[in-house]
Amino acid sequence: MQRRQFLESAAALAQAAQTPLPPANEKTASGAGEVSYNVQIAVERKRPGKPHQGKVLAAIQPHCDDIPIFAAGTVLKLIDEGYEGILITVSDDAMAGDGVGNGEVAAKNENDTREVARRLGLKECIFLNYPNHNLDAWPIIEMRARLVFLFRYFKVDTVLVYDPSGLYERNPDHYITARAVEWAAGICAMKWDYPEFGLAGVKPHAVNERYYFARGPQLVNRVVDISDYIDRKVWVNLANVTQGPAGHSGETLRRRLAAQGRRLPLLGNDADTANRQYTKYFALGRDRARGAAHGLNWAEYFHYIGPESSDWDKYIAENSVPL
């Protein structure tokens, strides 16, 4: 190294030593939101106005009742705050619900799901139609490719789905859907994954936010206050009359008790009240427990992963100097 170059580089290092260093944040670029089991919990409350105007969410579920049970309050909140959204149902829902056979069950669940999407205020309702209870026998890479196409086509910014890292999830439809979505969102913005989609005008697009929900233990770092949306969440769940914990369950219980000469005052005196009250206080009782644990009336739990590198962007903006 020449003496002049050495002096210049020594001067540059001396100047650098006087500027603050970038934030040393283990979470940055981890892709997991948190890198510790000791997660920091943030409460997400209702925001005034339309702060999410222009953004698109995709609510993705293997079965017609998953989003209604675990995330409908948050979807309603985000739509209220300006998001547009789509509902994607991955299985054909032929294996659960009332009907004379698989075909009728699937058709009835499909109708229920369209009504769920309407009540959630979502603009599209898409069915991928993989065999119910058997998603683990189908190539996940095909599901992933179809999801990448949809995320790019609709310019999805935010996904809500089962937690791909959730514990003790026994249903393959749940964990396969979660894993397919996880990596579809991961590669959605990469130009060398499915570049041929671009020929149809469907260009790479980044998914920046993930809300993962779970039936079992998970690393909850986001508690969404859905107190203002619980009654509409009940209404969404009531659309699932073919399967799920809501539907006509309240009226069924009210009639069973009446046949025994008894009644539950909570269920009121008519079918509509019975169904609403049963759904709110029995089927969605976990939301009340989750809210109470955080000083809220009603809440949903998520592992949330937000946009990466924001700390670094702030550092660069604050510490870059003219040439």
Ligand SMILES: [Zn+2]
């Ligand atoms: Zn399910």
